[in-house]
Amino acid sequence: MIAIQHKIKKILSPEQIFMLSAFVVNGGNYFYNLGLGRVLGPGAFADAAILITLLLVLSFVAMTFQLAVAKFTTEFDKSKQEAFVQRAYKQATTFGIILGAAIVVFAGSLQTLFQTESSVMFTIFGIAVPLYFIMSVNRGNLQGRKSFIALSITYQLEMVYRLALTFALLLFFNIESSVAVATAIAISFIAGVFPFKKLTSKKAVQSALTSKESKAVMNFFVLTACYELTQIICNSSDILLVKHYFPSYDAGLYASLALIGRVVYFVTWMFVMLLLPTVVSMRKEGKNSVPVLMKYVGYITALASGIVLFTFLFPSFAVQILFGEQYMSIAPLLGWYALATSFFALSNIFAYYYLSLDHYKPIVIAAIFGVLQIVLIILFHDSLFEVVLAQVVAMGSLLIAQLLYFWKMQVK
Template sequence: MYSVTNELAKPVQLRAYFTPVRIFLISTMLVNGGNYAYNLVLGRVLTPSQFAEAGILVTLLLAFSFLAMTFQIVSAKYSIELEGIDKVAFRQWITKISLWAGGILSLLVMLASGSISEFFHIDNTWALPTFSLALPLYFLMSVKRGFLQGTEKFVELSTSYQTEMWVRLLMTFALIFLLDGEATTWVSLAIVASVLVGYQMTGKTSKVSMSSARFEQSQLVWRFFLLTAAYECAQIIINYSDIIMVKHYFDSHQAGLYTSMALIGRMIYFVTWMVVMILIPRIVKLRKEGKAFKTQLLQYILVISVFSIGIASFAFFFPNLIVLTLFGEAYMAIAPYLWLYAFATMLFALSNVFVYYFLSIDQYLPVYIAIFMGLMQVVLIYFFHESLVQVIYVQIFNLNILLVVQVLFFVRKA
């Protein structure tokens, strides 16, 4: 009798352990691992020059994903704060805005594809126009993901991220290995397909006319929306201005080396995203209920710090092993600088969590500071880019200032 009862209890214990939040954390790690593998395999099968060209499309997708993240964060926040008809009207309003934003960006990329290709030395004329087709749907998908995030439907949210990642990964390499042609062609096609599938997996949206409910709080939301968008732009600048400027100032071989180094170092940053995705709805909900929420931030900061220091330390002591394992002999030139880039990423990852925390509680000065420091990074790299390591030192200097200011602001408000 004891053994039977014990066996029946096991499924219950497993279900209790695998809560939606834990499922989302595990799923996010798998998605980050899959995206990482995607870039690593690209680096393995392509030469540094080819990888630099294909990597630009991936970088552009990540850059636009930050803009789309504006819609996800705004949707998550106000799906918690609004109720009833206001929530329905808000969803219609934000969906309409996202469709316009994605459509306009898609048109701009398509029209400017020639100039963009020339600036980044992309030979494939069809890669960027094809890539641009994914943007409207990506922005719509971000709104739907925001509502899943805000209502803490983490299992459904995980499914959307998982399918998007797997379709992009499997389709890209199936096309590269089975068919001839430019790698950028297959990368762009796989991006479009993955966004389409990821959108479908966010679930159905209720069929309500866009004009059936008027959103009365649009002015309040616009303020938060524009500030969030400005910070997402600052993140794009901080995260990708170095890759873009290196691609412009250095030859394709060095740019490919730097892109691979950035990929390894940014493992830290990608992991922090799962923290931010959980932190925002938690903070907004606790604040709405009048409960203490500052300890939540400190717990997440501690987790990120331990993880980041571990990655940076491993990169310091075993750089050759990391580069050889992940990319191969052709990329060994980056080994001495790997830990420096990881350290720079750690500074930004910690600062990023502070900024999202402040955004959640409607404290906007840290956002302005982050935007300013993002612009400063571009200016500094513009003047100091004699070598790849100098570009890294510039970022460490800039991001260290940003983190110190954010910590001081938190201590002052605590």
């Protein structure tokens, strides 16, 4: 096994291994969601989709810690790195405990809000939340040090455990489906912590950050938190609002639509993960990072265009193969949803690029159009098609705004 690993390292760079791993993880997560849709059917799948959406929301919140750790692990010298990471673990754990406790306390209210069959799934999910924040700080540490192979393993372990445990619980134990999904998600957080990057130097840990460094960390953290909030609004508000406004059966159909359409976002996320530490390193060295941005924009544009074209040309085939006959009514919406997601994925890489350069205006832009999306869905939700068109309008406008900002910055 070790010999195979060494051989792979000789053939592929760590970055290439991470990209391949990201494809596998996204594929596994996609298979997980598709399998749930087929096994549970639209009604029960609506509840499972709420947990999956909450997991996505949690990942965005925790990404604030991961990106901050990745950025400053790259920027700080070795004497400061471990002191910073140790502090990040303490703060992330504290925040995770508070957020998890809030979810447990308000589990009954969440059940009422999202019209789910049980509140137990929210309780289990809330108990596991602190683990996710510990996992995210560890990933940020690995990402900032460009330990992409170890970073790949953490994502692989989380995906494999969640996939295997969910279907084992559903197929071999007579328990409620939402409880099975929540339990598997919780245990997968434990698996995702490994491999854990330990703090090794006591001397380094004792090296305190200066007030200037602490201020820089806080500023970036706040900026990132604001942008991750816009990510939650843009990426998850539609499913939550549909679950609130529509019956469970329709909400389950919409959740399947979202999972198919969002393949663009999940496939392109790996480029964002590689972009941030690269841009930070290039700025530190005084190099122009725009060519790197354009390279990743080209990759995402090519991938997104192919997926959108396929979903417009063969929507029924895609739905039939992925979810089955009982979900066929959402086929006419698939291309439009994939288009909205593509707009968001492209605008997202511009926002993260400027976030890594400490520019805050793209965050404000994303927030404005994220709120616009919510307002449009609240005003226009007579049908699922209206909900999808609202997102096309909002996310298309967001991409135009981000491109205009990029053009403005380049002509200065």
